[in-house]
Amino acid sequence: MDYKDTLLMPKTKFKMRGGLINKEPKMQEDWREMNLYEKKLKMNEGNTPYILHDGPPYANGALHMGHALNKIIKDIIIRNKQMQGYYSPYVPGWDTHGLPIEQALANKGVDRKSMTIEEFRNKCIEFADSQIDAQREGFKRMGIDGEWDNPYLTYKPEFEASQIRVLKDMVEKGLIYKGKKPIHWSPASESSLAEAELEYKDKRSPSIYVSFEVSDGKGVLETGVNLVIWTTTPWTIPSNMAIAVHPDLNYVQFNHEGREYVVVDDLLDHLCEEAGFDKEKVTRTKEFKGSELEYAEAKHPLYDRTSLVVLGDYVTTDAGTGLVHTAPGHGDDDFIVGQKYGLQVLSPLDDKGVFTDEAGKYSGMFYDDANKVITEDLDAAGALLKLNFYTHSFPHDWRTKTPVIFRATPQWFASINGVRDDILQAVEDTKFQVEWNKKRMYNMIKNRGDWVISRQRVWGVPLPFFYAENGEEIVDADVIEHVAELFEAHGSNVWFEREAADLLPEGYTHPGSPNGKFTKETDIMDVWFDSGSTHRGVLHYRDYLTYPADLYFEGSDQYRGWFNSSIITSVATKGHSPYKELLSHGFVMDGQGKKMSKSLGNVILPEKVMKQMGADIIRLWVMSSDFEEDVRISDDILKQVSEVYRKIRNTFRFMLGNVDDFDPKTDAVAYEDLFEIDQFMHQRFNEMINLIRDAYERYDYVTVYQSLQNFINVDLSNFYLDYGKDILYIEQMDAPIRRSMQTVLYKILTDLNKLLAPILVHTAEEIYQHTPHTEKESVHLEYLPEKAEVDTALVQKWQYFLKVRDDVYRALEVARNDKVIGKSLEAKVYVTEPKEMKFEDLHGNLEQLFIVSQVEVVETLADGTEYETVTVKVEHAEGERCERCWNYSTAERITSGEDDICPRCRSVVDAQ
Numbered sequence: 055m056d057y058k059d060t061l062l063m064p065k066t067k068f069k070m071r072g073g074l075i076n077k078e079p080k081m082q083e084d085w086r087e088m089n090l091y092e093k094k095l096k097m098n099e100g101n102t103p104y105i106l107h108d109g110p111p112y113a114n115g116a117l118h119m120g121h122a123l124n125k126i127i128k129d130i131i132i133r134n135k136q137m138q139g140y141y142s143p144y145v146p147g148w149d150t151h152g153l154p155i156e157q158a159l160a161n162k163g164v165d166r167k168s169m170t171i172e173e174f175r176n177k178c179i180e181f182a183d184s185q186i187d188a189q190r191e192g193f194k195r196m197g198i199d200g201e202w203d204n205p206y207l208t209y210k211p212e213f214e215a216s217q218i219r220v221l222k223d224m225v226e227k228g229l230i231y232k233g234k235k236p237i238h239w240s241p242a243s244e245s246s247l248a249e250a251e252l253e254y255k256d257k258r259s260p261s262i263y264v265s266f267e268v269s270d271g272k273g274v275l276e277t278g279v280n281l282v283i284w285t286t287t288p289w290t291i292p293s294n295m296a297i298a299v300h301p302d303l304n305y306v307q308f309n310h311e312g313r314e315y316v317v318v319d320d321l322l323d324h325l326c327e328e329a330g331f332d333k334e335k336v337t338r339t340k341e342f343k344g345s346e347l348e349y350a351e352a353k354h355p356l357y358d359r360t361s362l363v364v365l366g367d368y369v370t371t372d373a374g375t376g377l378v379h380t381a382p383g384h385g386d387d388d389f390i391v392g393q394k395y396g397l398q399v400l401s402p403l404d405d406k407g408v409f410t411d412e413a414g415k416y417s418g419m420f421y422d423d424a425n426k427v428i429t430e431d432l433d434a435a436g437a438l439l440k441l442n443f444y445t446h447s448f449p450h451d452w453r454t455k456t457p458v459i460f461r462a463t464p465q466w467f468a469s470i471n472g473v474r475d476d477i478l479q480a481v482e483d484t485k486f487q488v489e490w491n492k493k494r495m496y497n498m499i500k501n502r503g504d505w506v507i508s509r510q511r512v513w514g515v516p517l518p519f520f521y522a523e524n525g526e527e528i529v530d531a532d533v534i535e536h537v538a539e540l541f542e543a544h545g546s547n548v549w550f551e552r553e554a555a556d557l558l559p560e561g562y563t564h565p566g567s568p569n570g571k572f573t574k575e576t577d578i579m580d581v582w583f584d585s586g587s588t589h590r591g592v593l594h595y596r597d598y599l600t601y602p603a604d605l606y607f608e609g610s611d612q613y614r615g616w617f618n619s620s621i622i623t624s625v626a627t628k629g630h631s632p633y634k635e636l637l638s639h640g641f642v643m644d645g646q647g648k649k650m651s652k653s654l655g656n657v658i659l660p661e662k663v664m665k666q667m668g669a670d671i672i673r674l675w676v677m678s679s680d681f682e683e684d685v686r687i688s689d690d691i692l693k694q695v696s697e698v699y700r701k702i703r704n705t706f707r708f709m710l711g712n713v714d715d716f717d718p719k720t721d722a723v724a725y726e727d728l729f730e731i732d733q734f735m736h737q738r739f740n741e742m743i744n745l746i747r748d749a750y751e752r753y754d755y756v757t758v759y760q761s762l763q764n765f766i767n768v769d770l771s772n773f774y775l776d777y778g779k780d781i782l783y784i785e786q787m788d789a790p791i792r793r794s795m796q797t798v799l800y801k802i803l804t805d806l807n808k809l810l811a812p813i814l815v816h817t818a819e820e821i822y823q824h825t826p827h828t829e830k831e832s833v834h835l836e837y838l839p840e841k842a843e844v845d846t847a848l849v850q851k852w853q854y855f856l857k858v859r860d861d862v863y864r865a866l867e868v869a870r871n872d873k874v875i876g877k878s879l880e881a882k883v884y885v886t887e888p889k890e891m892k893f894e895d896l897h898g899n900l901e902q903l904f905i906v907s908q909v910e911v912v913e914t915l916a917d918g919t920e921y922e923t924v925t926v927k928v929e930h931a932e933g934e935r936c937e938r939c940w941n942y943s944t945a946e947r948i949t950s951g952e953d954d955i956c957p958r959c960r961s962v963v964d965a966q
Contacts, residue, residue, distance in 0.1 A: 057938040057955065060963050061783045062792075064711020068824040072703055074668025078816045082194065090832055091199050094136050095143055097835060104140035106132055107593060107603035107633070108200075109616045110149035110208065110585055113182040114158055117192040119642040119650070119687055120609065122660040126676045127639065127753070128607060129198040133812035134750050137838045143599065144200035145592060146193070150182040150209040151514040152581040153243055153453055171512050171550040178513045179209055192661060196669045197815040206592045208584045214515050215542035216591035217584060221518070222534040223627040229469045230507075232519075232527055234399055236382070236389050237506045239461040241407030241421070242454035245510045246465060246580075257448035257457055259286040260425055263329055263375070263439040264432055265315065266297060266352035266361055274346050279307060279314040281352050281363070282325065282439065284374035286446070288428045289421040292413050293381035294354060295397040296388075298366035299344035303376055307340035314339065316347075318376020325375055329439045344369075344376075355437035356428070357414070364395045383462035386503060401462035405510065421459060466508040466517055466577065473626045474499065480621055480631040487637055487753060488682060495613050495636070505622065507580045514578030515541075516549040520558065521573045522566025533558060549574065586619025589632035606633040610640055637753060639681040645688030658687055667696060670814045674699050677755045677813050698763060702814075705766045706821050708775055709803040712782045716796040717827055721788070723797045729790075730897045732798045733845075734852040735774050739765075739802050740842040741849065746809050747841050755813070762810070770802075773856065780902050784939045786962050804828070805839040854923075855896060855903075858888045861921035862904050868919070869928035879940050882908035884927040886915050907931035907942035938963070 085091070106128055111121060128144070135142040155178050160166065162181075166174055190202055206213060224230050238247040265280035281297050299305065304319040310331050317325050319341070326333050350363040361380075368387045369378050382392030383401030392399060402412035409416040409424060416424050432438040449458050470477075477499050486492040508517055518537035520528040536559045540548050549557065554572040563570070593601035602624070608616055617636060624632035643649060644656040651657065663672055675695045679685040725736065742765050749757040778795050785792040804825060811818035811833045822833035830836055862885060866878055875881045883906050887893060893900060893911055900909040908931050918927035931942035936956035943956050955963070 147206035218538040240451040270351040296380035300369035301345035485635040508577040526566040640684035865926035
């Protein structure tokens with residue numbers, strides 16, 4: 055007889071191979087047809103809300119692995135909250151304004167100058183929409199759920215109107231002003247830049263030491279003494295108005311070859327080395343504090359004007375000479391000290407970085423080209439002491455990758471000083487998972503200057519300001535509200551379609567415009583003001599969301615970007631942060647930790663991975679990544695993740711196959727009636743539930759990943775499921791020992807699948823659809839298993855037994871290598887009582903627990919091998935092998951014709 059037909063072998067239609075690339079799109083279509091997202095919200099309607107506010111990716115370019123990391127983590131967080139019972143909608147959004155789209159259109163051959171501003175802006179909208187559509191489909195393919203048909207877009211009229219109202223609130227609080235200050239300026243983009251739009255790269259710059267001859271030493275210095283400055287920007291020398299010294303530092307006047315110079319004492323030797331002065335010929339002639347030099351005057355080496363000596367606490371002895379070249383039109387510290395001393399703010403450059411007529415002979419030169427000419431002129435004037443070149447980190451325009459300059463131009467500013475203390479308090483009140491990130495954010499706000507909110511472009515939200523005939527700025531909250539209403543009704547293109555008078559409230563008058571004529575601002579708002587206003591345009595605008603949001607989560611670069619602009623506008627207008635908690639992730643690097651680039655050939659695109667492996671593999675990779683640091687991805691890493699996925703899938707397949715004949719309503723065994731080994735696994739799994747639930751709350755998916763692997767490989771595959779085959783396959787279908795084990799297996803199968811559902815969204819759904827006796831349409835309509843108390847004494851007892859089992863397995867492996875046995879069921883094991891327990895306390899069959907045919911417990915074992923917990927000897931099993939269960943026994947056979955099986959199997963077969 056073929057006894058295979060009498061075994062209860064696993065039965066399931068759940069495939070061993072994932073086939074994700076074909077299954078996932080079909081599953082996503084099924085979810086859309088059943089309105090799964092809406093049903094998830096409906097099941098938690100009225101419950102406590104949890105809102106993760108989506109930071110908008112830019113609407114340009116293909117999705118990369120950074121996008122995938124960001125959006126998948128958000129999806130995991132929201133799905134986890136939904137399965138906890140929170141009302142947690144997800145509104146995705148896109149940042150749609152700004153220079154990259156203008157550049158992309160130019161690269162596509164769109165001639166900006168051949169069309170009106172309105173026509174060009176409409177082209178920008180069309181391009182942004184095409185990019186949004188492509189990115190949206192990519193995100194949906196990753197299994198990310200949300201309001202994809204109703205995202206927020208920063209070019210939409212309702213959003214632009216809300217952004218204008220944020221500005222209006224800041225105007226009412228006196229936080230918006232126009233001023234001429236040096237700002238980061240990109241000649242390539244012809245626009246001002248925010249801090250968040252800078253990236254730092256190495257640049258080779260000239261390094262010059264220049265002498266300024268004293269014309270009025272105020273009784274401290276004699277006429278003709280040379281004040282020595284150092285600079286790496288010779289092109290700013292034409293804008294020099296002063297020389298700054300530190301009031302408390304010690305300065306020295308010295309003679310070298312008949313000329314007198316002044317330098318800070320600590321850098322005298324350094325200057326001699328740099329300028330090539332013979333130290334033997336250097337003679338100190340006078341010493342004084344920097345404060346004594348205040349208001350001294352020196353001749354500008356290139357122009358007929360004087361440079362004033364001023365005091366500045368920012369002067370250091372880290373480099374240079376301790377006398378700082380000061381051009382108020384080209385530096386923050388320079389500007390501030392210039393305001394104190396009433397210095398002219400000279401910045402003789404146009405938008406393209408070309409010198410204007412104010413620069414005299416340098417007019418028409420590009421600033422960088424002028425470096426050489428200016429240096430030569432300084433040398434000809436006898437003022438150049440030394441020219442070197444050196445490479446240093448320098449700010450670049452992150453879009454054009456070109457160096458930026460500091461340039462004073464009239465700009466609109468948002469005052470940070472007016473709300474700095476309130477913002478710092480809001481940072482203190484915000485929850486951070488990593489304390490260092492709080493310090494990082496705090497220091498950025500603490501040291502931040504006023505925010506330049508104007509940009510010299512056309513694709514963005516216009517600044518709603520007007521000018522009277524006499525040039526007076528009209529910054530009026532009522533006028534701004536009127537503009538907001540126009541934008542809400544017509545979109546911001548109306549600003550360019552209408553004349554200034556037609557944009558003002560009907561009948562508007564102003565004393566500066568006696569003839570009723572007005573002009574309008576031509577600058578647009580910084581795009582960081584766009585995204586920084588989303589708390590108003592999204593959280594306030596949509597009444598089913600909450601403000602402040604529970605969580606903002608983006609890349610670590612957003613501490614100086616979106617996190618920063620959002621908290622400024624929120625605190626400035628509402629008095630508190632827009633987020634209760636802040637979380638960030640690192641960047642995605644290749645397998646060696648290098649930045650991905652096409653030139654290196656190390657770019658991995660999510661689209662390609664999904665076509666080759668499936669979205670769940672990317673999601674599992676995200677789960678395996680310590681995302682708060684920079685994370686790595688490569689083909690080899692994805693292969694490793696795929697192996698982990700295969701193990702997870704096959705373990706679930708085994709469990710599915712062995713509960714096919716189990717109905718939890720009729721067959722489940724009460725906990726107190728479970729066999730003790732099953733009680734142990736029940737408790738061990740409770741530990742897993744608690745651990746995973748806690749890790750989810752900490753966003754600690756690495757712990758989930760590692761604990762899951764450990765549980766599947768060690769607790770299930772290597773122990774419980776291996777042990778259980780003899781019971782699940784051999785026993786009668788409704789045998790108490792089998793139903794006891796199936797009760798626990800069904801719990802692990804269903805609850806572990808729920809715990810994995812926020813991450814492996816497609817695989818969990820497939821498992822759920824193959825699980826017998828489920829009640830919901832989808833696993834994503836289930837709730838997570840609740841945390842439970844754990845019987846730690848029971849767990850500890852059995853975990854000690856597992857150590858004993860490991861020792862027995864070591865002995866079996868030795869016997870296998872010595873050809874004493876083949877499979878473990880061919881073994882008879884002699885074993886001593888464990889040192890810290892008794893076998894009878896396990897209330898289990900030792901043969902089944904060790905997966906051997908015979909076990910004999912002895913007091914001593916002189917010829918055995920001593921291990922950590924027990925002494926073991928292995929012999930070949932006695933008796934004959936049962937052809938059904940493959941166990942060896944010496945029991946009398948119960949035969950039927952030619953059949954010869956053990957009594958246990960005979961009773962099962964006869965019952966069948």
